Amino acid sequence: MVSVTISSTKPTSLAKGLPAILDFSGKSADVVTVADVKRAFTAKYPNFYPSRQKLSLKGESKSLPDEATLSSIGLSDGGELAVKDLGPQISWTTVFVIEYLGPLVVHPLMYHVPKLFYGQDVQHSSLQKYVYGMVMAHFLKREYESVFVHRYSHGTMPFAYVFRNSFHYHILGGVTLAYAVYSPTYSAASSYILDTIRDNPMFLKACAAVWLWAEVSNLKTHLILRDLRPAGTKKRAVPYGYGFNMITCPNYFFEIIGWFIVCAMTGSYAAWVFLIAGSYMMAIWAIKKHKNYKKEFGKDYPKRYKMIPFVF
Structure with missing residues (x-):
């Protein structure tokens, strides 16, 4: 006893x-x-x-x-x-569902009811249509992954953290980004769009193709990580395969590429702020994960870049 x-x-x-x-x-x-x-x-x-x-x-x-x-x-x-x-605690799944729900509510509102926010109707340009579809698809994918793909080593987190964690997505990726890219500045009649590369169908399709590749690649890396940890366990193993043979966190790399495409398409300050803030946080997480892998697996962990090949 x-x-x-x-x-x-x-x-x-x-x-x-x-x-x-x-x-x-x-x-x-x-x-x-x-x-x-x-x-x-x-x-x-x-x-x-x-x-x-x-x-x-x-x-x-x-x-x-x-x-x-x-x-x-x-x-x-x-x-x-x-x-x-x-x-008070809340499950990680619920946290992520709440985080990604913000943009899924804000973007449709500003896109479909522009008069409420800009005081006028907006004839959407092809660029705005592409960005709207990409943003919505991205966060719907995030919601799907949160519920059906990700497995967490820690089951819960303090409920108070939800508000802090949601700021990045609800404000930067939601309100700020949506307000900027669906505004009259990017409308079909805007001089910022007319007769520029941002109105070129080939440019938009090429950007969308790279974005789609980045999104699918990000999902693939998440599936690889999921399969390393059986449900209900905290098992850890060295990931190999798509992207992982060169980078510790290829999921972050593909995430950055996806949002870089949105920045390149729009040139929006809001998109760049969202990308830079997100990249900064992902860099911190990548350093921590890289260090933990090396500590846990020692010489068995292969030499890899942390997040961006040949750079970092």
């Missing part, structure tokens, strides 16, 4: 009367895991569900992995763990 004392890093209304002692009858520290402790703590304090808990060793701040046993983290009978309330 092993018992664990749970104290709190700060007072919480979800678990009054801490510290509490949890007993695991008939089990040793070699068998009881951090996940077992979380479940036992929830049984005692039902509103403090496991995904809301961060458990760490007393006096330390590092979160303990759910699969670790008590003995592996140096805890024996009577040892103490500290719990931190992470706040």
Whole structure:
């Protein structure tokens, strides 16, 4: 039998009367895991569900992995763990669905009801029609991937983060981008469009072809990553194949190409801001993923660029 004392890093209304002692009858520290402790703590304090808990060793701040046993983290009978309330949680799938829903609502509104936003009707140019179709297809694809393709190592995140994470898509990729590209500046009668390359059917079709290749390639890399992790597991493996033989994060590379095409087609400041902001964040994630792969797989991880071939 092993018992664990749970104290709190700060007072919480979800678990009054801490510290509490949890007993695991008939089990040793070699068998009881951090996940077992979380479940036992929830049984005692039902509103403090496991995904809301961060458990760490007393006096330390590092979160303990759910699969670790008590003995592996140096805890024996009577040892103490500290719990931190992470706040209300929301699934990663729901987070992404909310994020990508913003542009799917904003773009149709500004495209189909321009008088509401610009004070006048807009005769849409071929360029606007192409961009509208590409943006809608992109975010519908994102929604599909969020629900049916992606598998997450962490099941939830703090609900408060939804507002922060949604800013990029709802404001930059939604309101700002839509307001710029569906405006009269890009209309069929605009001097910015008439008799320019932006009104050239061959140019628009060529851009759309490259964009479509980038989108399909991005989906293919996501499917490769999905197949590396069986459903319900946190298994990690070195990805190989389409794009991965040269780049750690080819999905980011193809994402950048897709949005670069929109920038090249429109020349819009809003499109460039969205691309630059997104590329910056993806670069941070790519560096982190590259470092984690090298740390986890060591010499078994092949030499690759992080995000952009021959550059970064």
